[in-house]
Amino acid sequence: MRHGRYRFLAGAMIPPLLLYAVFVVSPYAQAFYLAFTDFNGVSSDVNIVGLDNFTRLWSDPLFLSALRHNGLMLVVVPLVTIALALFFATSTRGSRLLRAYRVLYFFPQLLSVAIIAVLWQFVYTPNSGLLNGFLDRIGLSTLERSWLAEPRFALWCVMAALIWSAVGFYVVLFAAAIESIPADITEAALIDGAGAFTLFWRITLPLVWDSVQVAFVYLGIIALDGFALVQIMTVGPGGPDNSTEVMGLSLYRNAFTYGKYGYASAMGVALFFLTLTLTVLMLRVTRRERVEMA
Amino acid sequence: MHRHPTRRTLLVGAVAATALSACATGGADDDDDKGTKADATADNPFGAPADAGLEVVVFKGGYGDQYAIEAGTLYEQRFPKATVDHKGIQRVGEVLQPRFISDDPPDVVDNSGAGRLDLVTLVSSGKLTDLTELLDAPSVDDPSKKVRDTLMPGVVEDGTFDGKVLVLNYSSVLWGIWYSKSLFAKNGWTYPTTWAEMLTLCGEIKKSGIAPWTWQGKFPEYMNDPLVSLAAKAGGHELVKSVDNLEPGIWKSPSMLAAADAIYQLAAQGYILPGSEALSHTEAQNAWSKGQAAFIPCGSWLEGEQQQVTPAGFDMVLGTVPSLTGADKLPSGAVMAASSESFLVPAKAGNARGGLEYLRILFSQKVARGFAQNSKALPVVAGATDGLTLSSGLASTAETAKAAGPNMFGYRFRTWYPPLSKALDDATGELLTKRTTPDKWAARVQKAADAVAADSSVAKHKR
Numbered sequence: 001m002r003h004g005r006y007r008f009l010a011g012a013m014i015p016p017l018l019l020y021a022v023f024v025v026s027p028y029a030q031a032f033y034l035a036f037t038d039f040n041g042v043s044s045d046v047n048i049v050g051l052d053n054f055t056r057l058w059s060d061p062l063f064l065s066a067l068r069h070n071g072l073m074l075v076v077v078p079l080v081t082i083a084l085a086l087f088f089a090t091s092t093r094g095s096r097l098l099r100a101y102r103v104l105y106f107f108p109q110l111l112s113v114a115i116i117a118v119l120w121q122f123v124y125t126p127n128s129g130l131l132n133g134f135l136d137r138i139g140l141s142t143l144e145r146s147w148l149a150e151p152r153f154a155l156w157c158v159m160a161a162l163i164w165s166a167v168g169f170y171v172v173l174f175a176a177a178i179e180s181i182p183a184d185i186t187e188a189a190l191i192d193g194a195g196a197f198t199l200f201w202r203i204t205l206p207l208v209w210d211s212v213q214v215a216f217v218y219l220g221i222i223a224l225d226g227f228a229l230v231q232i233m234t235v236g237p238g239g240p241d242n243s244t245e246v247m248g249l250s251l252y253r254n255a256f257t258y259g260k261y262g263y264a265s266a267m268g269v270a271l272f273f274l275t276l277t278l279t280v281l282m283l284r285v286t287r288r289e290r291v292e293m294a
Numbered sequence: 295m296h297r298h299p300t301r302r303t304l305l306v307g308a309v310a311a312t313a314l315s316a317c318a319t320g321g322a323d324d325d326d327d328k329g330t331k332a333d334a335t336a337d338n339p340f341g342a343p344a345d346a347g348l349e350v351v352v353f354k355g356g357y358g359d360q361y362a363i364e365a366g367t368l369y370e371q372r373f374p375k376a377t378v379d380h381k382g383i384q385r386v387g388e389v390l391q392p393r394f395i396s397d398d399p400p401d402v403v404d405n406s407g408a409g410r411l412d413l414v415t416l417v418s419s420g421k422l423t424d425l426t427e428l429l430d431a432p433s434v435d436d437p438s439k440k441v442r443d444t445l446m447p448g449v450v451e452d453g454t455f456d457g458k459v460l461v462l463n464y465s466s467v468l469w470g471i472w473y474s475k476s477l478f479a480k481n482g483w484t485y486p487t488t489w490a491e492m493l494t495l496c497g498e499i500k501k502s503g504i505a506p507w508t509w510q511g512k513f514p515e516y517m518n519d520p521l522v523s524l525a526a527k528a529g530g531h532e533l534v535k536s537v538d539n540l541e542p543g544i545w546k547s548p549s550m551l552a553a554a555d556a557i558y559q560l561a562a563q564g565y566i567l568p569g570s571e572a573l574s575h576t577e578a579q580n581a582w583s584k585g586q587a588a589f590i591p592c593g594s595w596l597e598g599e600q601q602q603v604t605p606a607g608f609d610m611v612l613g614t615v616p617s618l619t620g621a622d623k624l625p626s627g628a629v630m631a632a633s634s635e636s637f638l639v640p641a642k643a644g645n646a647r648g649g650l651e652y653l654r655i656l657f658s659q660k661v662a663r664g665f666a667q668n669s670k671a672l673p674v675v676a677g678a679t680d681g682l683t684l685s686s687g688l689a690s691t692a693e694t695a696k697a698a699g700p701n702m703f704g705y706r707f708r709t710w711y712p713p714l715s716k717a718l719d720d721a722t723g724e725l726l727t728k729r730t731t732p733d734k735w736a737a738r739v740q741k742a743a744d745a746v747a748a749d750s751s752v753a754k755h756k757r
Binding site for chain 2: 043235239257
């Protein structure tokens, strides 16, 4: 009986694990090897170059500026997204109509990244774009500009699109967490005279902290990427004048335009460790006493 | 979060190819079936085997692949026992990369379009067959003429890497400045022959309420074409060679600086449609087709690309980039030209002899004329468009090519040193938004060129 059960489990587990090993784990492992070579993408004649690719990384101005931009995104994107998502989740608590409204926030989640990028490019386009048209309509035509073509604004425009596309998912996530807070706790706080702000700060936020913590990690990973939006939306892409360069784009360009797969793999490996470190840090820093809800 | 898999899929994608290559590096499968060879005859100069199949992979992009299918049909008529396996696809590089690594490539490849394989990498890895034999073979139409002598000037050079011809391009592309003949006739404007005249005319056009220029600002390379064309006209073929050979200080030379300043004047004097710097190529070209701007820089593919949106009677014409000064080294008809649709025979092709024969048929008058008619582009086979009724843009392209004669020039640094083209594109984007000056433009491009010259990991080429 027990024996048959293990056989069944093995039968169910081994094929997917095998697929995972072949299509996910082995390419990852090979990237680590390739990062130490001069692989050019077409030749099987591959030479080991030691740490050369990694030392190059630290003197590559484009990669360093990409690192800075991802760093900025890492600060801005999770904070703003989580703040907005918490706000929308708490403010749509009341009536059934308001709750139905949450569905709207979720809509961007249904679109592919490429479509989001193209849509937002249309929003920002200077002569017929939604944003400039809107500014014109409300009498602020002096604020109109070529949004994606100005180094000062381009990265912020990309981040706005990124936040817009991510926020809906976290509204739903936080809303579910908030729903699970027992009503008697909130009622008790209200009876004790807590205002909406105190209620949120002292009761709601601590009780959904687990979800917020997870959101920080996910959004951190998204902020370290940004490749698809930058590639499709921005001037150059990665411009103007490299003002929206991100690590994913540097990696892509080195591999597929310059044929430097070894160097690109080194970037990938660096990115891997960066993401890993970040995840551990995020989980550590945001760790709090867990509240048990009986 | 399954919606943002880009970074990870990229890594996987970049490396998945190698997973397949493992067998190539491990077990050397040296089945050199290049040996399958029939006797060479006048009709079959390479001795292509009569009964071996031929696999042809062609990029099916803006030009379609009808011409390549036709060449395949003609090949099958020549060798009734052979079948041509034709594949018209996109993202040729991504599809073929694993096959090149494992040395099991098709017999003929048109390595073009987005996602093609980096040609320089293919060359430096020795993955391509030397095509000299093809060039010296008798042409299909006139056996007394070699294939080499039926091609337009520059085509063989375009495919030459360190003395070896490894690629033959099929479509000839000319770069210039486009305008609408009917719009110019209506306003009594004439296309300028010098840059000074260009600026004067721009002033006049601006007064009429139309923006003189627009450009595909999202991809700044479009404006580099007139810029480096102006420089080449002033500095002659020597300047072009010096640029490609990464000679120190060439980007700060007087001709190059004057060319940068000429282009900068368009922005400085307000002759560019506002917002152009953020327009994609489609947006800018559509603005131009709608008559919002008079000039747009582009290669000769523009007419095909704009077919759907150009109003009837627009009559677009490719104008030669005007002379920069009165003392230019090249005549005013000189034009920047290059060829595209890179056909090649992989070194490890199973039927390389057949591949060469296929290319000999492809570069015949019959196939080339079909290409001109179906694809609305100029084939590199000389005289292929003679006697055909051409659309206005293609006719002007053919005329420009004829008028230029041997005075065609082309830069190679874009294919040789992609990091340098990127630096140039970035700098030119800044120049046209007036965020940098011609002097600073020259300084930063020169710095990038010096960096490429000093980078030991970049294979250098000379011409």
